Structures are given as C-alpha cells and as structure tokens.
Amino acid sequence: MTAAKHQVTRTPGRRTSGRAGIRDVAAAAGVSITTVSDALNGKGRLPEATRRHVRTVADRLGYRPSAAARTLRTGKSGLIGLTVTTYGEEPFTFTEFAYFAEMARAATSAALARGYALVILPAASQHRDFDVWSNVALDGTVVIDPADNDPVVTELVRQGIPVVSDGRPGGSLPVTAWVDNDHEAAVTGLLDHLAAAGARRIGLLTGTSTDTYTRLSTTAYLNWCERAGQSPVYEAYPAHDPCASAVAADRLLARPDRPDAVYGLFDPNGTDLLAAARRYGLRVPDDLLVVCCSESSVYATTEPPITTLSLKPGRIGTTVIQLLIDAIEGTTGRPQGEQVMPTELIVRASSHRPPHCRPHATVAAPRTPPAVDQ
Amino acid sequence: MTAAKHQVTRTPGRRTSGRAGIRDVAAAAGVSITTVSDALNGKGRLPEATRRHVRTVADRLGYRPSAAARTLRTGKSGLIGLTVTTYGEEPFTFTEFAYFAEMARAATSAALARGYALVILPAASQHRDFDVWSNVALDGTVVIDPADNDPVVTELVRQGIPVVSDGRPGGSLPVTAWVDNDHEAAVTGLLDHLAAAGARRIGLLTGTSTDTYTRLSTTAYLNWCERAGQSPVYEAYPAHDPCASAVAADRLLARPDRPDAVYGLFDPNGTDLLAAARRYGLRVPDDLLVVCCSESSVYATTEPPITTLSLKPGRIGTTVIQLLIDAIEGTTGRPQGEQVMPTELIVRASSHRPPHCRPHATVAAPRTPPAVDQ
DNA sequence: TCGCCATGCAAAAACGTACTGTCATGGAAG
C-alpha cells in the first residue's frame, strides 16, 4: 500500500469521489483549468464559442463550484452573521419576538437581493458559542442590541470584519456603523398625543433590564413628565419573562395614583393592559387610554383596537444590511456611520377619547396590511 | 518585478497580510505546522507541555483558524441551510409568520447546541437564488413545506447532502427524512371537541393554496363532516394575503347556512372571526364557537380568550434538526425517516359553551407562558 | 548487541478554486 503513493505527480490521486471538480470539467472540455474558471466567471479573454462549450460541458457533468474553495481563495464567503441575544438556552427573548422576526425577515430579503445569505449566531455567553463563531467565515456581522462591551464584536472588529449594529452601541463599542430609532422623539411624540387626547396622568410599563431601548425610552418618559409637570408613575418588570407583563399591568392599575393613560414599552403590554382594565372595570378608551409598542397586527382587531408605536423593524433591517454590505464591498468611501430612523404611531381607538359616541358603536377599521416595509 | 517571483520555494511569499495563520504560530512556537494543528485540535500524541505552549503562543498571536480552509479540507462546514418559501420579493408568508418564527427559534437553538449554525436561504424561485445556494457550503438542509418537486431539494439530494423537511413532502420528493404533525388527527379531535361543546354546524376557514397542511386539514374536515352527517360549509381564501382573512370571515358568517362554530386554519382567523361576529351581533361563545390554529399568545387575553390549536413548532424545529444532524454525522444507522408529532388543543372560553354564567363573569385564566418547547 | 515498541514531531500531499504572468499564433503594418 505504501507503493501506491508514487503516482504521477501531475493528475493527482484521480479522486473517484462524488462531485465533479473544475479539473474534471477542464479534462472533459479539452481545455485548461484556467479557461474553465474564466469561462464560468465571465472573466479573461475568451471567444464566445469557448465560453458556451465550457458551460455546456460543466452543465452536463453537473459541476458545482466548491464554495469552500472559492471562499478560501477569494477571502469572501458571501455570509453575513446575524447575532441574537440568548437568554439561557433559548435564542432571543419573547418580548422582542415580533420585532426580531420582522427585522430578520427584511434583513434576509435585503441580503439575498445582493447575493448574501444570513447566518444566525448566538451572542457569546457560553464558551461553546465562540467555537461556532470561529467555525464560519463571515464577511460581516449584524448585531442586534449589543451589550456594552460585547467580546465578539470587539474580536470581529479587531479582525477587520465590518460590524453594524441595530441599536446605538453603548460604551465605546467600536462598531462600523449603527442604525436605531429616534426613541426620544418617539416617546415624546406619543406622550404628547396622549396628553392631547385628554390624559392627565400617564403611566409607563417598562423593563428592568438596561438595554439601550429600555433606557432611552424610560428617560425620555421621565424628561417628558418633568417638562409637563406630571409626577411619573411606572412599573418595571423583567421583560424577558412572558408571565411578568400581566402582573405588572395589574400592579400599575392597582396603584392609588392610578394613571388615566398607559404606555407599554413591550409587545404583550397591550393585551395585558386590556385584560387588567377589564378586571378593574375600566373602559378603554373612556376610563383609560392605552398605547403600546408592538409590531403585531392583532392590535388592529382587538376590542377596542389599540394604538401602537411601530419601530418599523423592516426598514431597520433593510438599512442595516445596506450599510453593512456597503462597508464590506467598500464601494462608498466610508458609508455614513450612524442612521436614525423614524418610528410610526398607528393611532387606533384606544388612545382616542370619543367625543360622545360609545366605543361599541365605532366600526372596527378595515384591516390594514402589515406594511410591507419601506 | 518578474524577478521577485523566484523566492525560496519553502517559506512562501511571507504574506504580511492581517491575520496570523497556522504557519506563523508554528514559527513562533518553534514547532511544526502539524504539531500546532494537533495541539489545538486535541489530536495526535503530544505531551501536555507542548500542548500548553502552542496554545499560549496561538493566543498571544490572536490566531483564529480559517473556517474556509478547514471546510475545504474536511468537507464539513458546520452550516445547515434553512429554506423558507418566498412570496414575490419577500421571504415567508404572513400567515405562517408566528409558526415559522417559533420553529426557526427552536431549530437555531438545537443546532447551536450541537455546534452547527443555521443559514437562511430562499426557496429557489428566481435564477438568482441558485447562485446564493451554491455560494455556501452546507452540511445539510431543512426545508419547510417543500413544493412537490422542489428543484433545490432534488439537486441537494443528488449531491449527497441530507435534506429533512418540515411537512410531509408531496410527489416523490426524495428527502432524507421528514417531520410533520398528525393533521388528520388534530382536525378530527378538534371537531369532536366542538361537537361535544354543542356545535351543530361547524364551518371552516381554509386556504386556496395546495400545500400539504391546507390539503390534509381540509380533507380531514370533509371526511369528518361526512361521518357526522353534516354538510360542509367553508370559505377558502388566499392565505398569503393579509387582508383576505377578514373578508373571508365576513363571508362565512354572512351565509344563509351560517355555522354555529368555526375553525380557522390560519393564525389571523381568530381575531378576524371575533371582529366579524361583533359586526353581526353574534356573541362568542354563546352564539358562535371559535377555534383557530395559531401559535400566538394573544389569544389567551382576547375577549373572550380563543381556543387554539398549536402545532408545537418548537418541538418540530428541534426534531427536524436532530434528525438532520444525525443523518449528517451518520451516527445512528439510518435514522427513522418519518416522524409524526402530536398537536395540542389549548381550550379557552371561545369553544366552551358556558352552562349558565355570562361570559363576562368568567375570569380570564392566568396567562400561561408560551410553552418553552419540549 | 540487537530488535522492538512507544513517543514526539515533521514533511508533504491533498482540498478546489482564482489569478498572475507568460507563451504561441497569426495577421496587419512597416
């Protein structure tokens, strides 16, 4: 068996393995490897006849270029990482669920349109996670709501891999670019809307975690209260706990200084506030105005329909990807590093104190399609 | 400049490029490349001292193995494709949204736990799509609800790449394995439940498309009707159109042979049926029983809460990944090719004709956490 | 002294592609 190794040096090992390689195509077409490569990639100077011939032969052999080899050679993999925060064993939290899903959908779409694919990767919590990170060659990465000093981000940037974050990075995290909503403006506008609808004391359902979204929104609320001369009234709860929302909503409405309007920062707050209001015999919107931040279309058909603040995750996803791919391909000289996106307040019956008519009389508005982004 | 190419044959081109390679580590540690590889991968026979030394040097140089090179050499990329159906420009349809999100979440989690990452890829509709498929090296692929003769699946199987589908494959699609719910049993059980609750004429909201889920569920309904001696009464609508659900719900309740119970096959049917019932002055559950197939937790807090059929997408995602990775790693001799998973009927007030008490009196059940799968 | 095994390490062969630089050819221009 040791004797067999002295094959001819060229035409190595005649690998009988499954797939056809570029060599096989070259042999079958009677041309060189270079010619095959050029013909298939539209490079080099070849007469159209040769191109066609090579392509025909390649098709006949069912030739598929090896992505691994191409990546090794060119240094580009066509893969973009998408980091999701993990809570314990599970990727992403329940409150961000709809937001994340929509954002990922748009990002996937935008990436595919430019020839890239998305790889879902965990924010490094365990040590295991680093393994999987270094087992995949990435051209760039999208990080959703990065922790203040995410080790993965630091490492990636050190390696020269572009990183774009969804959410303003805290600390001095050196991301290539970031995209975020104008949370202050959103909350301020929303509270103004409630005040204009007659709210005298606006409450807040917020989270106990310290991510950028929660922090910015809460301080915007506090600032607004100060300007408006209203004493803040809010309940904070662990947003990643799916059961806690209902309890917090209940607590808020049970307070002696019960608010006459509530803004909930997280998706389930709307239905939970509605349920809590029913338990306390409060009519919405007559006794209590309700608004929550959500991407879910169910709030269009609840009884009553609930006003929501949409962060437009679709637009964010698209923008993040564009920024990232621009950075990867280096087309534009240093793409704009920061991008602030507007939000949208979808006003429905729950934040609209009707002049005289009973809420039951209002016909539910026809369902609007869930805004195919842009 | 042509003279420069005659470098020493060994110690090639002394690439000054960014990252440190295994060669650099070997040089810095004063050992051979082989030794570095063995030390880092825990193979070979090396004294612990050498191992530590190499690891230290590698760390100091910030060495990261090249995923591309490793993949090229070993033939394993650690990547699993996840195919989503695209409608026009957008990946996945709205009706499957929650299902898909939950299934993808669980799949991601399960894959990561075994050291794999998921790559989101489009079902090939355009020709562009093929490009991105062949630009990424996959160890296996998960296909959600594959079309009867998906060209991508055929091609992958031809290349010897394992493919596991979520949803029984139609036609003679040669998948490695598949996982699906027992849709017949689910629908039958659900209809029995409604009948037991007093329903005399059960209606169905179904889709116009011909995917496996819609087809199996609808025929199960028709069969049940035949057995029960009830004439079927249903409305079909294009399920991927987010506006059509409300219209179809309206049509169904406007029929002369109006049903006294309705099962909706798709997620938004619940709220839309509720809204339609309000428009017609029908009380739920007194005048109309409502059940829909949904993964959304909002139905726990609607007024009234709606009974849902959960397909347990989390479990499905986990199972699909396990099957796929088993096939990839070939540990078990031919893993079981077909797996039928149970569904779960979450009974709430909407399908429960109360004996005497008014629905308003029923206290909403405490919110159950959205079943952290398994 | 010889043979043998275990140990520690290294050389070199792939893996499949993309390029860079080079050569051969033949016709046109001088």
Add this chain to the structure above:
DNA sequence: CTTCCATGACAGTACGTTTTTGCATGGCGA
C-alpha cells in the same frame, strides 16, 4: 521580410488547513 500587437489559452502557484505517512530518538527486554 521583419516588427508588433491582439487574441486565445495555459502553467503554476497561493489560499490555510487536516491528515497520512514516516523518521528519529531513547528505553527496555532478550
């Protein structure tokens, strides 16, 4: 007849690993 250039094709090498094969070395029993 020579010179030159455009054209068409290719040889060879690098990309950064993993893995197989195999060489030394030294200890040990016979």
